Structure formats: structure tokens, C-alpha cells
Amino acid sequence: MNSLTKKVIVFSLNSDLLAASLSEKLGGHLGQYSSRDFPDGESYLRIESNVENSHCIVVADLSHPNKKYLPLIFLLDTLKELGAKSVGLVAPYLSYMRQDRRFIDGEAITSKLFAKSISKHIDYLVTVDPHLHRYHSLDEIYSVPSVVVQGAPVLAQWLKGQSNLFLVGPDSESEQWIISIAKVSGHSFVIGEKNRKGDRDVEVSLPDLSAQAGLAAVIIDDVISSGQTILSCISALKKKGIKDIKCAAVHGIFADGVDQSLLESGLSSLITTNTITHPSNGVDISSVLVEPVIECLSKVKGVSI
The missing domain is CATH 3.40.50.2020 (Rossmann fold)
Known part of the structure; x- marks a missing residue:
């Protein structure tokens, strides 16, 4: 130094x-x-x-x-x-x-x-x-x-070396971000399509996931605020038969205590970087x-x- x-x-x-x-x-x-x-x-x-x-x-x-x-x-x-x-x-x-x-x-x-x-x-x-x-x-x-x-490179390094998983971008806005992470982490990925009907009314649809059967899904986002997009993405993954679902984000704002709702919805783990102090901080x-x-x-x- x-x-x-x-x-x-x-x-x-x-x-x-x-x-x-x-x-x-x-x-x-x-x-x-x-x-x-x-x-x-x-x-x-x-x-x-x-x-x-x-x-x-x-x-x-x-x-x-x-x-x-x-x-x-x-x-x-x-x-x-x-x-x-x-x-x-x-x-x-x-x-x-x-x-x-x-x-x-x-x-x-x-x-x-x-x-x-x-x-x-x-x-x-x-x-x-x-x-x-x-x-x-x-x-x-x-x-x-x-x-x-x-923040993407930090999440990519955290994911690197972890096996039996694929990455999920909840909407088209996340595509470029997910691609950059996947290039470093070496994982396959899918991108969802989001239909926002209101601030707290979001629907996410996903492509065919038959090739990902048996793998864990890691939803990646830059910021989780209201959490509605992530909740909808979790629901869509469940409908596709994905049983192990994780989520990782750079910023975890978690408005109105939505972090608890996310965990109760079936996430096996919720990880954020320490940009905002929170119990989910798992990446420095x-x-x-x-x-x-x-x-x-x-x-x-x-x-x-």
C-alpha cells in the first residue's frame, strides 16, 4: 500500500x-x-x-x-x-x-x-x-x-466455484448484468419476462427449464426494495418444478420487512453484500x-x- x-x-x-x-x-x-x-x-x-x-x-x-x-x-x-x-x-x-x-x-x-x-x-x-x-x-x-x-463482479466471485446451480435474471433489464456475472462464475442462466401491473403487482414468467431440472436456482438482482419482483420470480420457479431456490443481491433495502416474506416464500438462502447492513450480508x-x-x-x- x-x-x-x-x-x-x-x-x-x-x-x-x-x-x-x-x-x-x-x-x-x-x-x-x-x-x-x-x-x-x-x-x-x-x-x-x-x-x-x-x-x-x-x-x-x-x-x-x-x-x-x-x-x-x-x-x-x-x-x-x-x-x-x-x-x-x-x-x-x-x-x-x-x-x-x-x-x-x-x-x-x-x-x-x-x-x-x-x-x-x-x-x-x-x-x-x-x-x-x-x-x-x-x-x-x-x-x-x-x-x-x-457490484456484479463481487457477486460473480462469490458464485464462482459453487456447483449444481443456474442463475436467474427476473427481467430483461437484468440480462446484461446476468451475462457479465455468468461469464465470470461459469454458470448457465435464464432471463425472465416481467409484467408490472402496479407498484406491488408484478408477474414474472420464465422460459422452459427442463435443462435445469435438479439444479438450484439463484435469483440475481442489483437491489431488492419492495421485493415483489423476487416473490413473483420465486413463484414462477416453483411452478417450473425448481425446488431449491436462492437469491443474491447487491443492495438489500427490504421495505416493509419483505425479507421475512421472501424467506417464508421458500428461499433456501438470501444473500446480500454489505452495502446496507442487514442479517443477510454474506458478501463483503x-x-x-x-x-x-x-x-x-x-x-x-x-x-x-
């Missing part, structure tokens, strides 16, 4: 295991701070580590972001005030990417507003598989250097964050590697 990373201090807003793993791989160390709420609900924060002339990284899962926003801003700005040479944000899950245009007059384009606000407090951003729908790049809304990390994403962090550090003004 280069000399720059020896000055790295990694702070965790809410992702302790990921922060610890990233810190170890960077050759840095974990930062310490204490926080609590006053009786009136305001925040107290004290940085306990000496951060002067250090490169600080804050690891923060930004799912369900509203309660996390102020604590994050207070932490980022206090690190700068205390003399950190740089302050970067590793947001393994990046929120406020959904509203990327004004669909109805008067609507707030919250993706732009959030990006503009966060950019004022950080020197760079590293994130994993953000929802880039109408944006081609985070550079369109973030004014600091940013790197988007793909930190290995693919190291080089992007170093890349961003190299772009920080006044920093040389």
Missing part, C-alpha cells in the same frame, strides 16, 4: 463492519467519535481521534436517508474543521437518485438538490451501483470527483472499493501519491 493510505482514517456513520474491512485493506485505521441526542432531539458529536493532516473517509449507507442526513453533515464538517487534509464519502448505497426530473409541475428534483448539498461537504464520492436512470453519470449532479463501483464489498478510494484521493487538490 502506498504512503498516502498510511494517513487514512476511516469513520463509520452506520456501517461498522464495512468500514473496518475497508480500513484494513487500505492500511489505515478506524476513527473514533461519540454521539448522542440531547433531550430536545438535537445532536451531540465529539471526534475522539486526532485527524489533523489526515485523509478521512466516512462510510455511510444512505438508505432511509432523512434521519442520517444531519449526523452525516455534522461528522463531515467537523472532520474538516479539525484539520483533516481531505474528507471523502464512501456511500455504498446512495439515496435520492429516484427523482431525476420534474414529472408534475412544482415537484422538487431531489436528486439534484441532494447532490448539490452533499457536494459542499466532501472532496470526493465513491458509491456502488447507484440508480442512474436518466443520468449518464454522477458528474451531472455531483460537483466533486466520483467513482461508481459495480470492500475489496472493490480500495482502488476507487485511492483514485479519488489522487484527484484531491494538493494531495500527491
